Amino acid sequence: MKDTVKPDGRGPKGSPAAPAVKRSRIQTRNRKLILDAALEVFSTHGFRGATLDQIATEAGLSKPNILYYFDGKEAIHVTLLNKLMETWLDPLEQLNPQGDPLDEILAYVRRKLDMAQAYPRESRLFANEILQGAPRMAPHLEARLKPLVDAKATLIADWAEAGRIAPVDPRHLIFSIWATTQHYADFEAQVNVLMPEGGVFPGAxxxxxxxYRRMLTV
Known part of the structure; x- marks a missing residue:
């Protein structure tokens, strides 16, 4: 390959990153095609089951074209996970210390359920990574997710101690919210078989x- 700087600003494999370069319209379009195709493939087959050939077929591009934009399967996967982390943290970050505690927690539940409905593939991508032991996400979990959960768990504990919500273990509450909302995305195939058509998310x-209102109301 003649190019020494790839469209995402990286230098040759193993070299330091080159200064960012402005992508052309075609480069931007192709990267989007690749990432959307990879999201579909990874969310269906997991990282281990996915192949570059599957991603290329889904994207409608050749495998060499895929490798022009990314060094390999792992590079695509890490890019998707990094983009996903921004989206995934936002609902919890919105938990407002100045708001009514019960309203804030119920709003968080609704935001997480909305995300399960809007981004089922992203939810499964994240779940697959965690099930594998978070080999590519572990640094992000330590550096970004843990401090955020620590801060919000302290906030929820303060609300409970002040008698503004019922006594509750804040971390188990957060885990329960994740489990009960993301289930609808991660187990979508099962949910769709077991629930009446069109009635899943309003009922949920x-x-x-x-x-959660009954659990937390004083």
Whole structure:
């Protein structure tokens, strides 16, 4: 390959990153095609089951074209996970210390359920990474997710100690919210078989709000 600087600003494999370069419209389009195709493949087959050939077929591009933009399967996967982390943290970051505690927690539940509906492939991508032991996400979990959860768990504990919500273990509450909302994305195939057509998310929203309201109301 003649190019010494790739479209994402990286130098040759193993060399320090080159200064960022402005991508052309075609480069931007192709990267988007590749990442969207990879999201579909990874969320369906997991990292180990996915191949560059599958990604190339899904994207409608050749395998050499894929390798022009990314060094390999892992580079694509890491790019997707990095983009996903920004989206995934936002609902928890919005938990407002100045708001009504019960309203804030129920709003967080709704935001997580909305994300399960809007981004099921992203949810499965994240779940697959965690099930494999987070080999590519571990630094992000330590550096970004843990401090955020620590801060919000302290906030929830303060609300409970002040008698503004019922006593609750804040971390287990957060884990429960993740489990009960992301289930609808991660187990979508099972949910769609077991639930009446078109009734999944409206029913889930009402059920979860009632459950958490009863759990947390003083």
């Amino acid at each position: 929203a009402g059920y979860l709000e009632t459950m």
